[in-house]
Amino acid sequence: MRGRVRMAIPEELVELFRREDDFLLFTHIQPDGDTLGSALGLGLALRDFGKKVTVVRTDPVPEIYLFLPGVGEMQDWRQVQGDFRVGVLLDCADPERIGEARELLPKLPVVVNIDHHGTNSRFGHYNYVEPQAAAVGEQVYELLHVLSAPLSPAAATCLYTAILTDTGSFRYESTSAKTLRVAAALVEAGAKPAEVAEKAFETRSLSSLRLLGRALNGLELSADGRIAWMSLSREDMAWAGAAEAETEGLINYARSVQGVEVALLFRATPENKIRVSLRSRHWVDVSQVAASFGGGGHPRAAGCTLSLPLKEAQQQVLAKIEEALGEAGGR
């Protein structure tokens, strides 16, 4: 961890986990690999450590995560019976992230917040917030390590899944030397990298693949190959049988074309507007382009919505992008 300062785990938090016996672990709504893997891994390890633990969900677990050890014993928040001493929220920047399950929070004497979002509202009685952690799974590993809690292959598999999925297979900016070292320790404890990757990444829905096919078939380049754009009509969505959420990630295919600086995805929404996603690779500030159409975002990833027919929306946005590309001259 050269050049980065890492917060140590709060001493009182470690003491709390040693002292208390009843834990309710919360996963966030629309659960992802990090909240599920972290909660299940912490749950399994705490149980092996002699504690009573219940892992709670608000939403159903996506099919690709049903391989996670312990997933079968998760409880819907409405089923939770009895009294618990400590509630632990994993991967939640604020309590709203657990949805309706937050009805349970006032009954809990102690609330613990373990999270890696920079925007975390520090809502817990105990907060272990580490924005430099690539995944909450990395933090949970640290906590268990400090506790000297045993780490079974099952718990290691959960935590490895959390890290693998939240770093896009160690490809995101957040991946640090520490992330890789924790992953190594989890493999030593019994996690199987190839098996987890196969389960977490190598399964797609037929509809999402059909949608990808449609999007790629309409892939077009302009501005001498510096802009790549794709479009999806309502007919495309219906033909593929795809949900709106399945358009996520499609734009990365356009962005990946050799020589492309700006990638665009034009998508007709159910309200018959045109949702535009914008990505740039190196230097074009697409958040400015998006802002000029009433949208926003980051310099390399932004979005806006236009109340125009598809063709007109395309013309207007493409013209703005060409302007942005042109302004920087021969770059």
Place this chain on the structure above:
Amino acid sequence: MRGRVRMAIPEELVELFRREDDFLLFTHIQPDGDTLGSALGLGLALRDFGKKVTVVRTDPVPEIYLFLPGVGEMQDWRQVQGDFRVGVLLDCADPERIGEARELLPKLPVVVNIDHHGTNSRFGHYNYVEPQAAAVGEQVYELLHVLSAPLSPAAATCLYTAILTDTGSFRYESTSAKTLRVAAALVEAGAKPAEVAEKAFETRSLSSLRLLGRALNGLELSADGRIAWMSLSREDMAWAGAAEAETEGLINYARSVQGVEVALLFRATPENKIRVSLRSRHWVDVSQVAASFGGGGHPRAAGCTLSLPLKEAQQQVLAKIEEALGEAGGR
């Protein structure tokens, strides 16, 4: 490294690298990230260690690897001038892997073989062959570590690229705890995981994306969703402007469909035959199916070529697969 025995680096090899001053490092034909990253990383580090080094190529370097530090100083084997003491082949199971450049080998007093293929023919005067290494980059790191050679950010970037690409971003079976630990050390030495991943993985040719679009548009399921198959005609290939090699990897999209056990890609060849690629996920032995059509391969990945029109080839192969699925009954 629990449960695996790792060969130590031969003592004489370490001594050789300490003693000698002139090195010619060879990369294999059709160079990949491992041979390039290992040779360039070793070359940069040895130079920092005070040695004279030339890195040699037989084939041109693929565009996606042109970001590698030191790549501009590689020499085509025909350009190599002067006398060298030690030739080092990286990622080569046998000397044929360096192609025509092997004309240079008889002139070299010492040949070193650093490789991780189980089939390695141990052709060198010195052999450091480690089938359990996920990449030769992992072995080169070990060697430099034992030599106490300095590791610059540039050299670390090369070795990280070798490991990242040869493990498919830490997803292949070969990924061990040691692989991840070496990767962590390389990040500490200055390799940037997100930058390398972006360069090595996030760039695709327009033609390969168009081909993927065509293949996905014809994606079909049969046998209650247990078989997924795609077809590419000569027209599809021509429309996409794609080379035959760009069909590689397409079948993984079919294989990734939820619930699929067997995936097939039917592709018309320039000779107007039908090349069939077969993959299975869990239990169907596709090598047997391929063998029944005169092909072969492994239980989970096989291929065969049929001299039949596309439709007939599809019918015959699908029937065999259905039979194989049926034989196992209600699995």
